[in-house]
Amino acid sequence: MTSSSELRSAVVVLGASRGIGRAIARVAARERNIIVLVARSPEELAAAATEVETAGGEAFTIALDLLASDASSRLEAFLTANGLTCGVLVNSAGYGLRGAATSLPADDQLGIIDLNIRALADMTLRFLPGMVARRSGGVLNLGSVAGFTPGPYMAFYYASKSFVRSFSAALHEEVRGFGVTVTCVAPGPVSTDFLEKSGANRAALFKVLPKLDADYVAERAWRGFKSGRRLVVPGISAKLTAFIATVLPTAAAVRLIGRVQRRSRDPRPHGSGSGIS
């Protein structure tokens, strides 16, 4: 059996088959790290592994549904079987849904809690204690500017990202004295499959906000994490959005966001004016 001192430290990226997670894997690979790529799609993971190797890293892949209740124990067993330990955890797997909470399928909305909150917290609890014991490494969590305010017509998504921001900030404080970093990166819209799949890009808000490139977000996120930052908000427009969301009274923020995220087909009380399409 391999003793824990013989295990090689890896950067474990959850949600590494596409988008921001895959971009962070490429950035981390440039420092010749071992990268463990985790998601459900084996073909996309294989393509991501090739990118990691090209960038100078050593890649391992595991196809895993993070919604499975034993996902974190299976991941840990995979790492141990390959002589690895989780030195850095990147929680990038996540999804959102645009629409009225009363109309969207309940199971799909509850899945947002299961993935964006429960799986992220479960993985963090599985690997953070080892980092603290070794006094190195950390966790990089994908939040969002959506985490700065409640978000009508994307209620579950905004609430889940609020959890990520709060949870990350609290853990950052708990572990920073041990040489361990917990960073939350909170981007605005990023050009990935997320915008189409969530339906967010059909809302007026996402049509007007500028979209960042996943590589840019990954660079900022990784650099911020490496310098021990609690929060990274990449780009001017996301910083401005986060600032406005923080200073605006909640009553005004929810009305504004409700207006720009609502579409005409969403349910509306009798006697109200027409909506935004």
Ligand SMILES: NC(=O)c1ccc[n+]([C@@H]2O[C@H](COP(=O)([O-])OP(=O)(O)OC[C@H]3O[C@@H](n4cnc5c(N)ncnc54)[C@H](OP(=O)(O)O)[C@@H]3O)[C@@H](O)[C@H]2O)c1
């Ligand atoms: N794009 C944006 O505008 C934006 C803005 C702010 C924050 N974010 C956040 O950034 C993170 C990454 O988003 P993205 O834009 O990169 O999204 P994306 O392109 O849709 O990628 C999502 C990743 O999560 C993985 N995933 C989803 N469900 C999974 C499951 N059940 N088990 C395992 N893996 C799963 C997907 O892989 P498989 O499908 O292969 O499993 C994929 O690798 C998310 O947390 C998102 O909320 C995104």
